[in-house]
Amino acid sequence: MTEPGRLAVRKTYKLYIGGAFPRSESGRSYAVTSSKGQFLANASRASRKDARDAVTAARKAFPGWSGATAYNRGQILYRVAEMLEGRRAQFAAELIDADGVSARKAGELVDAAVDRLVWYAGWSDKIGALRGAANPVAGPYFNLSTPEPTGVVAVVAPPMGPLLGLISVIAPVIVSGNTCVVVASERAPLPAITLGEVLATSDLPGGVVNLLTGRVAELAPWLASHMDVNAIDLTGCPEELAVACERDAAENLKRVLRPATGKVDWLADPGVERMTAFLETKTVWHPIGV
Numbered sequence: 001m002t003e004p005g006r007l008a009v010r011k012t013y014k015l016y017i018g019g020a021f022p023r024s025e026s027g028r029s030y031a032v033t034s035s036k037g038q039f040l041a042n043a044s045r046a047s048r049k050d051a052r053d054a055v056t057a058a059r060k061a062f063p064g065w066s067g068a069t070a071y072n073r074g075q076i077l078y079r080v081a082e083m084l085e086g087r088r089a090q091f092a093a094e095l096i097d098a099d100g101v102s103a104r105k106a107g108e109l110v111d112a113a114v115d116r117l118v119w120y121a122g123w124s125d126k127i128g129a130l131r132g133a134a135n136p137v138a139g140p141y142f143n144l145s146t147p148e149p150t151g152v153v154a155v156v157a158p159p160m161g162p163l164l165g166l167i168s169v170i171a172p173v174i175v176s177g178n179t180c181v182v183v184a185s186e187r188a189p190l191p192a193i194t195l196g197e198v199l200a201t202s203d204l205p206g207g208v209v210n211l212l213t214g215r216v217a218e219l220a221p222w223l224a225s226h227m228d229v230n231a232i233d234l235t236g237c238p239e240e241l242a243v244a245c246e247r248d249a250a251e252n253l254k255r256v257l258r259p260a261t262g263k264v265d266w267l268a269d270p271g272v273e274r275m276t277a278f279l280e281t282k283t284v285w286h287p288i289g290v
Contacts, residue, residue, distance in 0.1 A: 012042040013189070015050055015213065016196030018057030019206020025049045030214070032190060035100035043189045046214040048222050051181065054210035055228055058152045058179040061207030066149045066177035074124030076203045077175060081117035083198045084110075091163055091191060098162050098188035112267055113167045119270070120171035127176055127275055135283070142286045147279040149177035150255055151230030154223035156216060158236045161266040162188035166195065168266050169235055172274035174208055181210045181229070183220060185236065189213040217241055224248040231255035231278050235264075 012029060014021040028045035044050075065073070084091070091113070092106040101109070131147040153173045158165035162185045173180045184192030196211045212219055216236060224232055224245035231254050234242045242259050249256050257277050 010039075010041055013044060013193040013213065015044050015046055015054075016193065016200065016209075016211040017050065017054045017207075018060070018210065019200060021196070021200070022050075022053075024214070025053075028214075032188070034097040038097075040097055041190060043193070043213040046183075046212040046219060048219075050212060050214075051219055051222050052226070054181040054212055055152060055154075055223070055226055057207035057210050058181050059228055061205055062149075062151060062179045064205060065174070065179055065208050068177070070125035070128065073175060073177065074121040077117055077121035077124065077171065080198060080202045080204060081114050081121065083202050084117065084195070085114045087194065087198060088114075090194060094188075094190045094194060095163060098190065099160075109161075109164050113164045116164065116167050116270065117171055120175045120275075123272070123275060124175050127272070127279070130272065131276060131279060131281070137285075140288045142288060143283065144286070145281050145283045147176070147276075148282050150278045150280055151178065152228060153178045153180045153278050154220075154226070154229045154232040155180050155182045156220050156223075156232075156234055156236035157182055157184050157192065158264065158266075159185050159187050159216075161264075163191040163195070164266045165235075165264070166192055168270055169233055169274070170209060172270070173233070173278055176275055176279055178231075178278050179208045179210075181223060182212065183216055183223070183236065184211055184213050186214070186216050220245050221248055224254070225251060227252050229254060231257070233257040233274075233277075235259050 014023050024044040024046050026047040029042040030045050032040045032043050088110050091110045095106040133145045135143040137143045155169050192211050225248040232249050246256050
């Protein structure tokens with residue numbers, strides 16, 4: 001039984017980098033409040049150094065993750081979905097605080113996030129058939145095109161939809177073998193860090209997903225200009241910042257996914273565009289044997 005007048009222990013959320021939960025090297029944090037303005041917790045305010053560390057972790061994890069079988073990646077995403085569903089009540093409570101939705105709506109959003117993970121898991125061993133091809137050529141050769149992951153992808157998560165929107169931008173990046181550095185919703189970062197706790201105890205190798213909390217305007221430009229980042233998803237960037245980041249990304253010819261115009265309905269059918277946006281195509285020739 002709680003003693004009268006007892007103060008609650010407020011949590012200071014850390015970053016999730018390389019499978020561990022470090023504090024920001026800057027020592028900074030910021031207050032996270034509910035939709036009603038009530039204090040919820042402190043979240044680490046990631047710095048440029050934290051972003052660099054996250055990119056290093058993602059690059060280190062890339063060979064193993066991209067080299068895993070598509071079936072294995074699908075099984076791991078399915079396991080993440082299982083574990084997310086096991087913490088349904090916690091995620092629902094965080095969505096109620098963040099967006100002021102009803103308990104019923106929050107539960108539906110958590111269920112939709114679980115279903116979205118399962119949906120992408122099912123695509124892991126099918127996207128190759130969708131994007132690959134046996135090309136007709138004039139000669140005694142086989143000409144085959146196959147999709148391959150781009151590499152390290154920076155993702156600016158949407159400010160709204162702090163769980164379903166977050167899953168909807170992370171899952172398509174990693175299911176095809178990419179690794180990522182994610183800037184969580186600045187407004188509502190708690191579901192992202194709770195997701196990090198889920199990932200840390202799942203089968204997902206450390207470094208495949210790295211989660212940063214803090215100011216989008218501070219972190220996005222550094223990731224856009226980082227020379228070891230191969231692509232960037234600017235979904236969560238306001239228009240002016242997105243234009244600046246796209247300009248910075250041109251320095252090393254990053255693939256860029258621009259923010260959608262208008263309000264995004266994260267409950268809608270996601271399609272395959274987010275998966276194919278971060279795939280390269282390799283074409284090989286092979287002589288036809290006699």
